[in-house]
Amino acid sequence: MITKRRYSSSGTLGLTWKEAIALAQNNGEQVVPTFCAMCGPTPLSCGVYAFVKDGRFTNVAGMQESPNNKGAVCPKGHAAPQWVYSPDRLKYPMKRVGSKGEGKFARISWDEAIGIIADTLKSQKEKYGPESLAILAPAMRTYNAYIKRFLTVHGSPNYGHSGICALQRGFSFMYTIADWPVAEIDQSDLVIYWGRQPIFSGPAMDGPRLLLKVKERGAKIVAIKPSAEPDVGKADIWLPLRPGTDAALALAMLHVVVNEELIDKEFVEKWCYGYELLKEHIQKYPPAWAEKITGVAAEQIYEVARLYATTKRASIDLGNGVEHAPSANDSIRAVAILIAITGHLDRPGGNVFRSPETVMPMPMDITLRDRYTEEMRDKLVAPEFPKEFQPFVEGFSSAYYRIFDSILTGNPYQIRTVIAPGTQPVTSTRGSKRVIEALKKLDFYVIVDVTRTADMDYADIVIPVTTPYESEHPFEAIGGRIMARNKVIEPLGDYKSIYEFFLDLGVKMGYDQDFWHGNIIKAMDDQLQPFGMTFAELKKYSTGIIYESIPRTYENYQKVFTRKSPRLSGAPFLPHGKVEIYNTSFEEAGYNPLPEWREPPESLTGTPDLIEKYPLVLSDYHTSKNYTASWERNVPYLRELQPYPTIHIHPDTAMGRGINNNDWVIVESPHGWMKVKAEFYPGIRPDTVMILHGWWQGCQELGLKDFPLLDGGANVNMMYSVDPEKAFDPIITAMSSQTLVQVRKA
């Protein structure tokens, strides 16, 4: 039934704090200013007003005062109450009573659960060393600092970073140009969105608004990706490349600009190291060569390379799409070199260096990096980046998938405990079959989450935690705004927040001193020191504090090119103080000094012998409009938008196989098979099919059951090779998300 309510707004998006209060009063409700949590909790969440009626969280409206969403809210944000009250929520801690994988658990108390984990970690530390513990990092989350702190105090370097997101771009850019520059889109006359999803990656934030403004200004847009998602509809030129071939495209673009001398000669002479060597090296990668690999016409490669090089204000927004191939490092640094030699680095409308945008201080770092030692570095079980380059900007990291591999191979040693906070290894990383084998063999597996997870049946201990809507902390300080999180409703079960989990576990381990004696407010106060206020004082600012912005400056080469790296030696990123076109650091560590092409483990050009049986390329989408990673399929309002896992297939490709739109189909690769629905997608390469990753979860309210995790299900991560020789980028881990498949009617 419809409830009586009034929804008013002052002409722009969302509500102001004053309007939100008035609306709540009118409806006999309470309103709480806080952050959306449906993509996270990430450090850059959208500000929202949460409405509460009789103790129940009912609705969300956008916070107009919030600089990143400016009052807008995406579908996920609006569906938050259904997520909070889902029947899939975990309500109390549990321990396994059946065998691994059986899914039998018994209820225990929070204290008992913490006690069991602490006892296990203590005895394993004594028996196998502290490095036998790995904690998985789900993504950029506000609790990652607590994971790192716990690991460091315990003595383990094994922070399990994905190996497929953000740090890969960060690494290759930093070790090429000492910065991960931002596309200054609002000043560009040409924007190249490359492997990027500017709409679904934060639809309520600035990405889509910037995209539309580019169009409004009459600037040109180029989209580089295998399928015509909604953003491609806004582009002037689309390069529909085959998945995983970005490096070949970038090398061919370099070939064009180098041979046609469309470069900034002065910049190259003054600020680049090894240009002459590149010139010689790049000759083997002409556009005609790239056409065969990428499937993009050579003329189009010439056109876009020339257009980019000759447009003064041109930027490249390089997305996550390039981080999922064994040639990832080379594609990223080839793009970095392209930006640099064409004179687009740190110039207006180009790719500009990251610098503080506002006068806001940074919260105190609580990750205890000053305690890092060489001994810890040498104990990394599966270095995400080679040890010579550890720690990187986020600290020490082992690659998520390879942690599980070590459990099976014992190489270099066996991880004994894995803690998975807000992440699901069976669907979040590749090689799902091996991951399940590893979970069966693993000594101790702890899940920390808000809902049941894909691999919960293998857990020894299940720790439920609050959704951020049930938590009175932490705060977020990014993008020039600091604001405390406020509790919307009381916790629905016997649990605490994920931050408190790490504090309680720390205390139980005997690490009291380092974990604020279990006092979360003290932890907040500590981090707020640079702001000169306590957490209680910050709480008084309902919609946070916004700091003054700093005008951008350009051409900061001298300053940036001498930047120190985060390695223990503190050696600079760029040994010559110049763009490392020829990378001597990589060469010394035994890797290619110049970018090269490397085929995915299975591809049309790399493994032609497989084409007869598997004639199509398969890859997956990293981002969706209505789900976050492998989550939120249990939220009915979101599930209605996309009820079934669908494979995007060109109608000609489908009809040649007797497949109609919406038919169930079998997709088979050399590594596994899925049963999903066919979605006719006229804007996808006819030789390629793509699916969203992360499908496993059912939706009780809609009567939709869970899918099998392996063969016969819809989990695309089991479809790919995890061959250690072929499936990984040799330097930055990046795992291949390309294979060859056949598709047939189910």
Place this chain on the structure above:
Amino acid sequence: MFEKYSILFIQENCIQCHGCEVACKNWRNVELGVNWRKVDTIWQGKYPDSKNVPIMMACRQCADPACAAACPVGAIEKNDAAGVVLVNRGKCIGCKVCFEACPYDVPQFGVDGTMQKCDWCFHETNGNPIKPPCVTTCPTQALILLSEKGE
């Protein structure tokens, strides 16, 4: 105060995020399986010149609504003052003749079998032309509330 208003959909601004759709559902407690507002996709052009564009499915509040004319019990009414087409669900007998009559397939039927659809949050806002949740949530202002008299 305004007398007449309408919600305008600007197709080229729509990014297909579906924020309006779920805002509508949650703010108005729209039941599962029923949509008062829905963003759909249509494809234009042949590969590689193909692109997908959004279309908005919601009641157009027609000037001379076919649904109202077809309704055998007079449960559908055009409120001329505000410009909105309103359904009296208490009167509706669930015969679905309106669905047959509507050229846009707008009428929706949930568990109770009566017709429901977008009403611009007319009663929610006491008939005042203030922005409904679908409009205020749209990140790119593809939905705009228009008033005949202007602000």
